[in-house]
Amino acid sequence: MRNVALKTTSTNKVANRQVISDTLLELGKKDKDILVLTSDSRGSASMVQFGKELPDQIVEVGIAEQNIVGMASGLAHAGKKPFVASPACFLSMRSIEQIKVDVAYSQTNVKLIGVSGGVSYGALGMSHHSVQDLAVTRAIPGLDVMMPADRHEAKKMIEALVDYDRPVYVRIGRNPVEDSYLSDDYEFEIGKAVTMKEGTDLTIVASGETVRIALDTAEALEQDGINCRVINIHTIKPLDEVAIIKAAMETGKIITIEEHSIYGGLGAAVAEVVTQNHPVPMKILGIPDEPAIAGTTGQVFDHYGLSVENVKKVAGQLLAAN
Numbered sequence: 001m002r003n004v005a006l007k008t009t010s011t012n013k014v015a016n017r018q019v020i021s022d023t024l025l026e027l028g029k030k031d032k033d034i035l036v037l038t039s040d041s042r043g044s045a046s047m048v049q050f051g052k053e054l055p056d057q058i059v060e061v062g063i064a065e066q067n068i069v070g071m072a073s074g075l076a077h078a079g080k081k082p083f084v085a086s087p088a089c090f091l092s093m094r095s096i097e098q099i100k101v102d103v104a105y106s107q108t109n110v111k112l113i114g115v116s117g118g119v120s121y122g123a124l125g126m127s128h129h130s131v132q133d134l135a136v137t138r139a140i141p142g143l144d145v146m147m148p149a150d151r152h153e154a155k156k157m158i159e160a161l162v163d164y165d166r167p168v169y170v171r172i173g174r175n176p177v178e179d180s181y182l183s184d185d186y187e188f189e190i191g192k193a194v195t196m197k198e199g200t201d202l203t204i205v206a207s208g209e210t211v212r213i214a215l216d217t218a219e220a221l222e223q224d225g226i227n228c229r230v231i232n233i234h235t236i237k238p239l240d241e242v243a244i245i246k247a248a249m250e251t252g253k254i255i256t257i258e259e260h261s262i263y264g265g266l267g268a269a270v271a272e273v274v275t276q277n278h279p280v281p282m283k284i285l286g287i288p289d290e291p292a293i294a295g296t297t298g299q300v301f302d303h304y305g306l307s308v309e310n311v312k313k314v315a316g317q318l319l320a321a322n
Contacts, residue, residue, distance in 0.1 A: 012179045016154040016172040017115050021046040023158040024083060028054050035075060035082045037061055039068045045085035045115045065090045069098035076108040081162060088114025088171050092133035103167045104142040111161050112169045118259035120174035125294035131287045135264025137169040138237045144168045145237040149211035152181040153234055156188035164190060173209055180211045193240035199229030202315055203247040203254045207233045207266045210257040217311040236266055241273045248278040253318045255283045257306060262286040283314050
């Protein structure tokens with residue numbers, strides 16, 4: 001577990017998808033085995049510039065998500081390092097059999113980048129929301145699952161994945177998100193949680209874009225004299241069980257926040273560890289068992305209580321129940 005107590009008030013205007021594209025472009029100029037495959041998603045994945053500068057290292061498959069995964073697997077068998085950049089809602093659902101068999105079961109070195117994940121497609125609603133992908137992908141043997149908190153972590157994650165010889169599903173959002181880190185000058189390790197803030201009264205566990213909500217909630221709770229630990233789980237599988245058990249033992253209560261269904265995602269993963277090792281009161285905050293509403297990310301988050309105000313309220317209820 002890494003200890004990082006960072007706060008920032010900066011407003012980020014660069015989306016994770018752009019950072020990933022820029023990072024792959026920089027690395028791809030040095031390593032010709034790095035390939036990007038898109039499914040009529042070059043624009044939505046921010047891979048336009050990559051294609052212009054490295055036209056021989058990008059493959060446009062068209063709207064054929066099942067094919068793109070199979071092709072990436074074949075390229076990996078040939079010694080290439082393929083990165084598939086496709087909308088998360090389609091990549092994780094339409095091609096899940098190919099992900100299970102061609103990628104995970106075959107242990108091919110394919111990196112699957114699910115872009116515009118969660119509810120970031122906004123007004124397009126249920127058909128384009130991707131709030132079941134973590135549940136599906138983390139249940140597949142041999143497939144790692146990750147989600148960066150901000151642009152700094154997205155860069156670190158891609159740099160680590162280029163030479164990481166395992167299949168991985170990475171989910172990112174569509175829009176810029178406020179920084180959770182001041183810079184990328186910190187140690188990133190696959191499978192190791194990052195303690196963003198130490199605390200002893202309770203722990204908030206978050207992943208992806210909800211990490212910023214967790215940090216802001218902890219700051220608000222601190223003004224009320226509540227010392228809240230914040231853990232960023234950027235690698236949902238393999239999960240840092242040590243960090244979770246330590247938090248359960250030392251803080252006694254846990255809240256999880258996720259841009260995902262309350263079933264099978266981050267909260268479920270944390271609960272599986274807690275209940276089998278050191279049971280403590282928990283609350284899982286996410287999308288309930290219903291088609292998520294259409295709206296901007298902020299509107300959807302507010303509707304389902306993924307906000308500082310609601311998380312703070314839930315924390316108060318957990319502490320009062322002691």
